[in-house]
Amino acid sequence: MIQVDKPLVSIVVAIYKSERFLDKLITSIIRQTYPNLDVILVDDGSPDESGAVCDRYAAEDHRIRVIHKPNGGTCDARNKGIELARGEYLVIIDGDDWLAPDYIEYLLRLIQRPGVNMSMTDSVFTTRDLKQNEEDKVVDLTSEEAIAEIIYPWIPIGPWNKMYSMKSLKDAGITFSTKWSGEGLYYATMAAQAAGKVAMGHRRIYYYRLDNENSGLTHYNVEMGTNALENIKFIKDSLTIRTPKTINACDWHIWKNYGYTLFLIIATGRQNELADLYSDCIRNMRKRLPGVLLKSEMRPKSKAKMLMKGLFPVCWAKRDLRRETEARKRDQAAKNGGN
Structure with missing residues (x-):
């Protein structure tokens, strides 16, 4: 049941050959400290048992929906999930990573600051660095400042350590539409440009996997x-x-x-x-x-x-x-x- 006193947050996960990582990922989603979630798992024609794993979790948690589609690539899978999202806010997760328990709660607190339409963190956990930053620091950035943060990049480059206002994205017509790899950089940059104001924190809340041999970054x-x-x-x-x-x-x-x-x-x-x-x-x-x-x-x-x-x-x-x-x-x- 949707909790009317708390905004609904959509989580979109594009999944391909992620079977052995999904238990950890989906468990980290359903155990979020913020409960009002709309979880969309997009099985992008994965040849392993990823789709079956997703179906099993959907049967156990009413917040999860599974989309099975022919393989069309990451951009196509994410766009399909976003089209079906019901939330006021959106986050995008990679299929082989996982979340800290307060991932949604933290980004939501940032995006609800006055005038803010996008929130992000400037660092993440990796499988090589699991130490939390000792102090948190939150700053509000103009779109211009946020674009520079993303492009240099002084923050992690992907779309997954960020939360977006669905209205801001729709009003600007932003989709995963690039013909080249690096779609996350394009999406985050365009979202920051449309946001007007972006809140950036220093707490690590996302676990980024560097040891997936199927990932494009490991080949x-x-x-x-x-x-x-x-x-x-x-x-x-x-x-x-x-x-x-x-x-x-x-x-x-x-x-x-x-x-x-x-x-x-x-x-x-x-x-x-x-x-x-x-x-x-x-x-x-x-x-x-x-x-x-x-x-x-x-x-x-x-x-x-x-x-x-x-x-x-x-x-x-x-x-x-x-x-x-x-x-x-x-x-x-x-x-x-x-x-």
Whole structure:
């Protein structure tokens, strides 16, 4: 039964090959300290037993609805769930992550501040870092400030550590409509642009999984880099709040994504096969370096790293690859209980 004294919050989860993570995820949803929830689990044609797991929980909790659909990708699955959402507010969760008990309660408290249409946190738990921030700090941001926070990014980049006003989203016609990966960055940026005011807290309330071998982030794929480049260029072109602050943030992110693409080319050993793209990434890393050093709002320590990365892009990419390889080995060792 809907509780009329508490606003209804819709939770949309796009699910694909998430069977072994769903018990933890769905349990964390139904055990939220805030009870008035509209939970929509979208089985995006998953070939495993994800759909059956979702159905089992829906049979036990009236707040859960399950949508079974042919596979159409993350954007399509999220859009289908959002179309069916009944809540005044919306959150979006990845199918392999999980939530702190006060996830909804915390974001709802922030979004109910005067004039606020979107709330978010500036940090999350990961499977490599499970320590809570010692102090919470809440600030209200203008849309311009929030866009910069998201694009640099000074906060986690996905759509899942955020809460949105459904009215604000609908009035602006915002959907997951990008043709490229990085749909979360586009969605969050457009939502912040439409919000007018965004509340940002410092408490960690979302657990982001780094050890899912089926996740796109755990497989090196050059197309993820080129897609990310197209996406941030599209975001820049789509901005209606076009100020030096937002444009400089986009230009920094474009520069960063040339480095990311270079990293992926090296990680996949495709330097010869993709020689033109490889050279283009190096050229843009160096050509764009003076502009982003001068105009970006990155801190001095970060700019020192940017200088080294821009002057020696291949060496820096190889350094990042070594560090990421070591981190993944530690993840695997922890997963196997140190064996």
